[in-house]
Amino acid sequence: MMTLILSLETSSPVCSIALHRDGQLLSQTELRLEKSHSSHLSLLIQQLLDNTSTTLQELAAVAVSDGPGSYTGLRIGGAAAKGLCYALDIPLIAIGTLPAMARQVAAYTPPAEDLLLCPMLDARRMEVYSALYAPDGREVLAPAPLILDSETLAEQLAHHRLLFFGNGAAKFAPLVDSANAGFLTDVEPSAVAVGALAYEAFLRQDFRDVAYYEPFYLKEVHTTTPKAK
Incomplete structure (x- = not known):
């Protein structure tokens, strides 16, 4: 039985998604547009699935870049991954942003x-x-x-x-x-590397609890209250 894994990478300004089948890349897409993750992520996922003649119901798991990185980006990616996994009743896989970047560079070094x-x-x-x-x-x-x-x-x-x-x-x-x-210059986090590591995690059954998963922020999130005008 083939294993289809959808991977989301939203830890940086680059919104990246990829689809792997049994660890082999089927398709990927990236959007390099500041603060676009929340408004474009769902559309990019649907376009990728359409381009590969794949449906959400065929997915075996969803993987997400776990962090560290942009607090907002990680929350958006985590929420999207959790929503898909809950709705489809499939496992959630979290892959560290830094080891994924190292995997990405190691592939051509x-x-x-x-x-x-x-x-x-x-x-x-x-x-x-x-x-x-x-x-x-x-x-x-x-x-x-x-x-x-x-x-x-x-x-x-x-x-x-x-x-x-x-x-x-x-x-x-x-x-x-x-x-x-x-x-090295121009190396950005990529869902392609997340997907490669996610397949290995899938084989180990290294899954996260969909209900309680939170990204690995590495530092505490600090928020401030806007000043009244």
Whole structure:
């Protein structure tokens, strides 16, 4: 029996969705439009299903990018995934944004024993959400918020080649003075990598509780009350 998984990636300004069958990509689509997730996500899903002659009832699971990332984006993706899973009575799979980005880059990066992959997502000011992964996906340093300065990841850079990417990496580049540091540009979170990892999670039956699932924000959500005019 084939396994169709719909994957949603809304942790960044890019709204990305993908459909995989037994771990193989069938179709993907992305919309690079600021603050468009809430108004376009459902339409993009329907268009993708129509383009692949697939129906919601054929889905075996829905996967969502778990975070960290944009609070609003993660809430939108999580709510959409939970709604679909509840309505269709299928499992919910949550995939970390940072390991998915590492998987994405590892797919076209020649493996090397001393190489570590370092996704960085902008967390405003001089802070990023980051982690370290070996090219085979093994977690070396758990996801955490990092304050960027000239000493950030200095110990790791002294012993490994680190490849930095993501929308937070550009802030780090001017602070690094190491021949072991490399930087990739234009790497955004993608539902394609989420879907690849989601199939592996599906085989392990690594599912989330649809009723109680919340994204991995990494930092507490801070809200403010608008000032009265």
